[in-house]
Amino acid sequence: MEKLIITAALTGAEVTREQQPNLPLTPDEIANEAYECYQAGxxxxxxxxxxxxxxPTQSYDVYKEIKEKIEAKCNVIFQPSTGGAVWHSPEERLQPVELKPEMATLSCGTCNFGPDVFMNTEEYMKKFARRMKELGVKPELEIFERGMIENAMKLVKRGLVERPLHFDFVLGVPGACPATPEDLLHMVRSIPSDSTWTVAGIGRYELPLAVMAIILGGHVRVGFEDNVYYNKGQLAESNAQLVARIVRIAKEMGRDIATPDEAREILGLKK
Ligand code: KMH
Ligand code: ZN
Incomplete structure (x- = not known):
């Protein structure tokens, strides 16, 4: 089986220091956390x-500072968000793509997002995909609902996204697709067979879906953006602690861990 790519979603747009006292916020804190996660696997x-x-900000300058600080420490793949926060405009959201990162997220449809709506019209999706293609940035296709896979395939048909595709199934967002094993399986069976995929289970679903991905040959995302706890009622100490647990479980199950360069190879990224 392919080596396991672990992504650490370090900060997110919604989580606060009140919910997770060790949430990294400044460029230095985010870069240090990225380095710790890299060291953990x-x-x-x-x-x-x-x-x-x-x-939350989608400022080009702040992302630039974070990118440079991370790159000064290690070769972990830097994947900025173009999702931002629900209230960011599409123009704001697109700014970090101008840094020409190897990869960036591309949300593939609109859904409820807790009490809010996470807006991704066809026009936004086309605009984001076009700019990523122009700048050679590989999209991670964010899938919050089953129908979003069809939206992603429309971008492929229009020549705005190229195969092989990489999907991230974000399951368990309140108001969007639940995070049951059946939901994940249905998603995995619905994408082209030459695709790679990762799963981000929200809250208590993070760990069980990660274990499923290890078994099924997918990849795993963990971190404070998705889940601030280590166990029920026990906050995680750091993002790296969540990464280290996945490394341990994967190794116990005979799945090796991909280095950043091995992940680049698996994802077909141009460094
Ligand atoms: N914060 C969410 C509204 C992404 O990073 O691409 C969107 C999000 C997706 O987090
Ligand atoms: Zn995100």
Whole structure:
């Protein structure tokens, strides 16, 4: 089986210090956390930037600072968010793509997102995909609902996204697709067979879906963006602690861990 790519989703746009006191917010904190996760076995970091007050920002300059700080420490794959926060405009969201990262997220449809709506019209999706293609940035196709796979395939048909595709199934967001084993299996069976995929289970679903991905040959995303706990009622100490648990479980199950360069090979990234 392919080596396991572990992505650490370090900060997110919704989580607060009140919910997770060790949430990395500043560029230095995010870069240090990225380095710790890399040392623990993560090949990729999914990054959301925050401003000086700790609020989500899609500022080019802040993402640039984070990218440079991470690159000064290690060769982990830097994957900025183009999802941002639900209230960011599409223009704001697209800014980190101008840094020409190896990869960036591309959300493939609109869904409820807790009390909010996460808006991704066909027009936004085309615009994001086109710019990523122009700049040679591989999209990680974010799938929050089954129908979003069809939206992604439409982008492929239009020549805006090229195969082989890489999907991230984000399951368990309140208001979107639940995180049952059946839901994950249905998603996996619905994508082209030459695709790679990872799963991000939200909250208590993070660990069971990660274990399923290890078994099924998929890849795993963990981190404070998706889940702040280690166990029920026990906060995780760091993102790296969540990564280290996946490394241990995967090794016990005979699945080796991909280094960043091995992950680049698996995902077909151009460094
Ligand atoms: N914060 C969510 C509204 C992404 O990073 O691409 C969107 C999100 C997806 O986190
Ligand atoms: Zn994100």
């Amino acid at each position: 993560a090949a990729m970091v999914h990054v959301h930037a925050r401003d000086g007050e700790g609020k």
